[in-house]
Amino acid sequence: MRVHSLFLYPVKSLAGIAVDSFELDQFGPAGDRRWMLVDDECQFVTQRTVPQLALVQPSLGADGGVSITLPGQPPIALQASGENLSVRVWRDWVQGQVGCDAANGAVSRFCGLSLRFVFMPDSSFRQVQTNLATERRRVSFADGYPLLVTNTASLVELNERLAVSVDMRHFRPNIVVDGAAAWSEDSWQAVTIGEGSYRVLKPCSRCVMTTVNPDTGEKAASVQPLRTLATYRRTADGIMFGMNAIHDSPCRLSVGDCVIVNQSE
Template sequence: MRVHSLFLYPVKSLAGVEVSVIDLDDFGPVGDRRWMLVNDQGEFVTQRKLPALARIGTGIDERGVSVHIPGEGRFHLAPGHEELSVLVWRDWMNSLIGPKQASAAVSRFCERSLRFVYMPDDTFRRVDPARVVDQKRVGFADGFPFLFANQASLDELNSRLKHPVNMRHFRPNIVISGAEPWSEDHWQYLTIGQARFKAVKPCSRCVITTMDPDTGTKDPGTEPLRTLSTYRKTQDGVIFGQNAVHQDGDHLSVGDAVIICPQES
């Protein structure tokens, strides 16, 4: 088994970036979902309510994170000094407000008032303690720092679909090849290269999986979620992929060997 591909999502719910290497820190993947968009009440905003966010590209270069907003141009994101309390699901936390020009541009594009905000190093948002006993942290991701996906499971799903989808519909960080379809349901501990991970929760999928990752257009038949729901529905929801936390290691690379362990090594 090997790492097939790697993805970062510099801004929550905007387009991701495929990379060859992911560095690791206390937050998980370095640079992953440290930025997000909020409304005037400080509440997080995603493609669930604004599908057009899929059309906003992201990039990472020596200056940091940039966004390309259709009709507006490219903007580099750098946190300012003004603080703002923001909400992700049930978690309120401190953030730093991003550049006003970028926020004004995305507000025009989405036709509503939005702001870019950044999670600074001194903000600690804890991973769900019901799933992870250790004091692990996470950025603005929905709940966990890593999402694993199995390429063979996508291939099996596509064999059932009239119009195949690609892995970007599911927004994973780490895609693994060489495993049996749906074997990820039983993964507990993984070693990838020199890094170790613990799978902590099957990933329940939402309406975002039904949206074209390039256009934000929703599939009229709500695929692939509709087909998944016919055979992948559990008490945790309609499942594709595994949420995980890392235990050690400083980076991952495409092509790294993946070892599944029945217990912590």
């Protein structure tokens, strides 16, 4: 098995970036979801309620800086203003820094909502979900864990059930693995990729974001692919596609890296 593709999401719930490699730091993939959008109540905002965010494209500079490009507009650099703000992502309140007025105003006009970008600085600590990873480990503004791993064969099997195929962007993974049997990831526990080791903690419960077309920023009226997944991938914890994972130590990950899996008995 090999790493088929890798993705970074510099801003939570904006479009992703396909990359050839990335470094893993204490937060997860370096630069992944260190920015997010919040409303006037300091609550995080995603494509679940604002699907057109899929059309806002981030980019990474050579210095690690992030810019965003809205449709038909020039890029705008995201810069932390230095103003501290306590913001909420799911159940967690996290100390962040408000982004610059130019970017805040542009995305607010595009979405027709009052929105602000917020950056998570190194000084801010958010604990990964502790039901499966009990040690003190930090995570960015990602939903709960640093990494989402998916399997190309599982997507192929799902598409065989759909009238209109979807691509992996609907599921927003960080690591896509090729060469495994469909749904074999359900039993993965520990994975070695290149020189790094990873713990596969739990299946990822999917939501209405999987129905947002990444090219149009519109939700599918058919509620696909979520509706079909629900017919055979539903558990007590939700409708599953992909696996949440955590890395054991900082390392570098590249497309083409060998993947070795230890499966449960």
